[in-house]
Amino acid sequence: MVMPIELTERAVRLNGKSGILTSASVFYFRIPQELWKDRLDRLKKAGYNCVDVYFPWNYHELSEGRWSFDEERDAEAFLRLVHEAGLWTVARPGPYICSEWDGGALPAYLLAKDGLTIRDNDPAFLRHVSLWFGQIMPILRRQQIGEGGSVICVQLENELDFYGCKDPRGYIGALRDMALEHRIEVPLIACAGQGGLYAASGLADGVIPTCNFYPNDTDPEFEEKVLQYRELLGESKQPLMVTETNRSHFLLRRLLSAGAKLLGPYLQVSGTDFGFTNGTNNWGEPLAFLTSDYDFGGMISPEGRIRPEVYEGRLLNRLIQAYGSSLAEALPALEASRFRLADGSRNGLIGPVALSLSGGGLLVFLHNTSDESVSMSLIGAGLEEGVPMKLAARSTIAVPHSLPLSDWGYAGQLLHSSAELFWLKSQGDETIAAFHADTEGEMAFRFDEALEWEANGGVAEKDGGRVRFRFGAGGTVSAFKGVASDGRRLVLIVMDRNTALALEDFDPDGRIHCEPLPVYDDKTVPVSIGWSAASIDPVAPVGPADARTIEHADYLEKFGVYRGYAWYQAKDTMPAALRREGILVRQASDVVSVYAGNAYAGTVVPGGSSSFLPHAGEQAGAFTARTEIWGHSNFDDIRKPALRLDSMKGIRGLVAVTKVKDLSGNWRRRLVEGDRAGLADEALDDRSWPITGFGGWLQMERPMVECFRKSFVASSYADSWTLHFNGLQGLAEVYANGVAIASVTPFDPYADISSAVKPGESVQLSVFLNRTLEAYAGSVVLYEGNAAQDWRLTECGEEDLASDAASKSAEATDCELPVSMNAGESRWLFGKIPIPLSEAGWRVLVTGSGVKLSVLFQGRLVSRIWLPGGDARPTMSGGSPDSFWLPGPWFSEKAGELAVYLEAVDPSGPCVIDPFSFIKA
Numbered sequence: 001m002v003m004p005i006e007l008t009e010r011a012v013r014l015n016g017k018s019g020i021l022t023s024a025s026v027f028y029f030r031i032p033q034e035l036w037k038d039r040l041d042r043l044k045k046a047g048y049n050c051v052d053v054y055f056p057w058n059y060h061e062l063s064e065g066r067w068s069f070d071e072e073r074d075a076e077a078f079l080r081l082v083h084e085a086g087l088w089t090v091a092r093p094g095p096y097i098c099s100e101w102d103g104g105a106l107p108a109y110l111l112a113k114d115g116l117t118i119r120d121n122d123p124a125f126l127r128h129v130s131l132w133f134g135q136i137m138p139i140l141r142r143q144q145i146g147e148g149g150s151v152i153c154v155q156l157e158n159e160l161d162f163y164g165c166k167d168p169r170g171y172i173g174a175l176r177d178m179a180l181e182h183r184i185e186v187p188l189i190a191c192a193g194q195g196g197l198y199a200a201s202g203l204a205d206g207v208i209p210t211c212n213f214y215p216n217d218t219d220p221e222f223e224e225k226v227l228q229y230r231e232l233l234g235e236s237k238q239p240l241m242v243t244e245t246n247r248s249h250f251l252l253r254r255l256l257s258a259g260a261k262l263l264g265p266y267l268q269v270s271g272t273d274f275g276f277t278n279g280t281n282n283w284g285e286p287l288a289f290l291t292s293d294y295d296f297g298g299m300i301s302p303e304g305r306i307r308p309e310v311y312e313g314r315l316l317n318r319l320i321q322a323y324g325s326s327l328a329e330a331l332p333a334l335e336a337s338r339f340r341l342a343d344g345s346r347n348g349l350i351g352p353v354a355l356s357l358s359g360g361g362l363l364v365f366l367h368n369t370s371d372e373s374v375s376m377s378l379i380g381a382g383l384e385e386g387v388p389m390k391l392a393a394r395s396t397i398a399v400p401h402s403l404p405l406s407d408w409g410y411a412g413q414l415l416h417s418s419a420e421l422f423w424l425k426s427q428g429d430e431t432i433a434a435f436h437a438d439t440e441g442e443m444a445f446r447f448d449e450a451l452e453w454e455a456n457g458g459v460a461e462k463d464g465g466r467v468r469f470r471f472g473a474g475g476t477v478s479a480f481k482g483v484a485s486d487g488r489r490l491v492l493i494v495m496d497r498n499t500a501l502a503l504e505d506f507d508p509d510g511r512i513h514c515e516p517l518p519v520y521d522d523k524t525v526p527v528s529i530g531w532s533a534a535s536i537d538p539v540a541p542v543g544p545a546d547a548r549t550i551e552h553a554d555y556l557e558k559f560g561v562y563r564g565y566a567w568y569q570a571k572d573t574m575p576a577a578l579r580r581e582g583i584l585v586r587q588a589s590d591v592v593s594v595y596a597g598n599a600y601a602g603t604v605v606p607g608g609s610s611s612f613l614p615h616a617g618e619q620a621g622a623f624t625a626r627t628e629i630w631g632h633s634n635f636d637d638i639r640k641p642a643l644r645l646d647s648m649k650g651i652r653g654l655v656a657v658t659k660v661k662d663l664s665g666n667w668r669r670r671l672v673e674g675d676r677a678g679l680a681d682e683a684l685d686d687r688s689w690p691i692t693g694f695g696g697w698l699q700m701e702r703p704m705v706e707c708f709r710k711s712f713v714a715s716s717y718a719d720s721w722t723l724h725f726n727g728l729q730g731l732a733e734v735y736a737n738g739v740a741i742a743s744v745t746p747f748d749p750y751a752d753i754s755s756a757v758k759p760g761e762s763v764q765l766s767v768f769l770n771r772t773l774e775a776y777a778g779s780v781v782l783y784e785g786n787a788a789q790d791w792r793l794t795e796c797g798e799e800d801l802a803s804d805a806a807s808k809s810a811e812a813t814d815c816e817l818p819v820s821m822n823a824g825e826s827r828w829l830f831g832k833i834p835i836p837l838s839e840a841g842w843r844v845l846v847t848g849s850g851v852k853l854s855v856l857f858q859g860r861l862v863s864r865i866w867l868p869g870g871d872a873r874p875t876m877s878g879g880s881p882d883s884f885w886l887p888g889p890w891f892s893e894k895a896g897e898l899a900v901y902l903e904a905v906d907p908s909g910p911c912v913i914d915p916f917s918f919i920k921a
Helices: 033-045 075-084 108-112 123-142 168-181 197-201 222-235 249-257 309-328 334-338 497-502 798-809
Strands: 005-007 012-014 021-025 050-054 061-063 088-092 151-155 188-192 207-213 241-245 262-265 288-290 340-342 349-356 362-368 374-379 387-391 395-404 412-417 420-427 430-436 441-447 451-456 458-463 466-471 478-484 489-495 503-506 512-514 531-536 548-550 564-571 580-585 591-596 599-604 611-617 622-629 654-662 667-671 704-713 720-726 731-736 739-744 750-752 762-771 779-787 789-796 813-815 819-821 826-834 841-845 851-857 860-866 875-877 883-887 895-904 911-913 917-920
Touching: 021 088, 021 309, 033 075, 033 309, 050 075, 075 088, 075 123, 123 168, 168 188, 168 197, 168 207, 188 197, 188 241, 197 207, 207 222, 222 249, 241 249, 249 262, 249 309, 249 349, 249 362, 249 395, 309 420, 309 497, 349 374, 362 374, 362 387, 387 395, 387 441, 395 420, 412 420, 430 497, 430 503, 451 458, 451 466, 458 478, 466 478, 466 489, 489 497, 497 503, 497 512, 531 798, 564 798, 580 591, 580 599, 580 779, 591 611, 599 611, 622 654, 739 750, 789 798, 798 826, 798 851, 798 860, 798 895, 819 826, 819 895, 851 911, 860 883
Parallel strands: 021 050, 021 262, 050 088, 088 151, 151 188, 188 207, 207 241, 241 262, 288 875, 430 489
Antiparallel strands: 005 012, 340 374, 349 362, 362 395, 374 387, 395 412, 412 441, 420 430, 441 466, 451 478, 458 466, 478 489, 503 512, 531 813, 531 826, 548 789, 564 622, 564 789, 580 611, 580 654, 591 599, 591 622, 654 779, 667 704, 704 762, 720 750, 720 779, 731 739, 731 762, 819 911, 826 895, 841 883, 841 917, 851 860, 851 895
């Protein structure tokens, strides 16, 4: 009985046939449903035979216990299309997926549950995972290869070795057991993001480790690294499967030469994070916001444009198909040592490396990692005269040696070639073998039967049973036609690499047909749009939702708010006789715009830390904080509180700061040489300690821990005290009146000491400063004031935003772009967008400064953009930061409705939206 799928050290076999899997990411949740088939067909045309696809838990569980698998969330319909396209599927249901997606797909309600530990062998977490698996695994079971579907393996978790899982074996084992309970019969895999096979998979029984590699494409030691993983996995009789890697086919060829059986470049098919589904991650310094445009420059753009790398993919896949199972079952060959190079510079040249083909012979690879073309001769193993070759910059070639011709239908061998075999086509009595090379060279064959040869554009020389074919250089196409005594015809065609990239097919007589690379016109197109706008009260919540009373400010997830906007409103309790110096925003993320009364104080992006906004004034009466969840972190990073994978969003308080006091001077200091016990005691007699500025004592020990002590008298009218360690470059442990308060770092330098302070009384501070080398201690600032009270909260999700746009459009008045706004102002901008010039839709470019845009099209949130301007704007990464896509299938017969929520967020500069520019997608 033939097993549907078998994994061995030598090969991946599907329905008994060995093959190299080339797998590209296609994410149904980032592509309009109407275009799923189009993207799969484009991928198939590029020669790929497999897709990898995540299934985001929080995309399908709309709220706790409310599931959706309809319309654009119909994951099973997508899998059926994959199967109809003739592609296989690597299914990746998480529960965590990363993918720069909101929270790595973990539902945000999990974050608010006490006593639950995500991504670990925790029964509370696993109970929720079992509910998700109970939804997705039956779909995967019905669509697995053994049931006639496309799913050939199921990935458990994702790059767990990047996360501090305490029990990976137990956790992955629990996920395995859940999958098996749902009758998943295809192999279960677990990918290692940084090579930690145990940390990623627990080496749990029945789970196969795979590798994700993201090197510099020109890393000269890359093959050495990959071969070590291939050897390690081979000891367990498992293949090397690379589930993620860079998108260049130059790198994929290097992986192929090292024996990889699955080549999985990540995000060859780009997409869009519609709605509030973006993530936040550590691609900034350290904070970055992911753009709605999800595009790393892969083969197919978000709007479906074919990029030149598609043709590199097709060329590689044709090479793989030309060698068939012989290459699919190949292993790295020791025989590569029989070859060497002459007449060429070794600078940037990797190889020769070789694969031992299972049907006999070798496939010899050379990789040029330099930025210049290289000429050389391959000698050895019967090539004493040397075979001249040329490699363009950052290119690679794979040439056959001692290749049996049985698969070609002939007796004999291809002895050597300086051109790469990339196409083998047999039809009737004719076999066509196509090669490419960028310099003149030769191929040598030994035939065990007689053939009569005709050469066109080259020379065929017989020497007994051997035939040597010499071909030209440049754009010359050389063709050699041989006819056997029984009428069978063998056609050998050699062309340059660019012709091979564009090659579409051959005529029966061997004539080639090429398709030129597509050329897209990126010129902007004049589009006539009647714009209108409606002003918005910036301190009034947007949308139909009613405000609810909350006991105190806290994270939004604790109130059931998981995506979108929320307005916190509270009473200003500062005594009327005092004057406000500024506003302290406590433990806030992601985007917080603060108003004192109706006056705009500013916008901050503290990354989960606190932030001080200088804003002088009298008692405001009320504070408003408009917050936006840009996205939960998709990656666990310790440097910013909001970058922890379990971090929550919103704010934890606002303080009217009435006194800003520099506490940097006159601390008592002591080196901590042993136990710290007692040094933080408020009653400790430290009068004999030397007095210095904070961090100012000069001592050469490194690393070093110092205790600094200082006291101050708290104001009698205040109820909030916060220390800001501004410019700190080390780590510090803060105590107030002997109570441990917080650990502060350069990325989270605030410590709220209010719980240990009594108004009007003395406060004893003790700070343990950890420093290495010449790390700067910075200054210590005290913010003293009154915390806001009497809180109300109003939420606004995507549907609420669309509802508000619909209601405001009726009162909008005509306007023209550009639009200028005052800092802190909000406005709706409306326009009817005409039918696009292509079925793909419009790509819309946005320019201006100091403005955030939430763009709705046909009532759906298609993009969020933050234009440059102001200090608050974080790094934007992941795709285009200044354009959005309007999908063609979403237009009605006449036009499309655009509504843009504008927020002016730069208090120091112009806040302007220029006229939009439209490009045919």
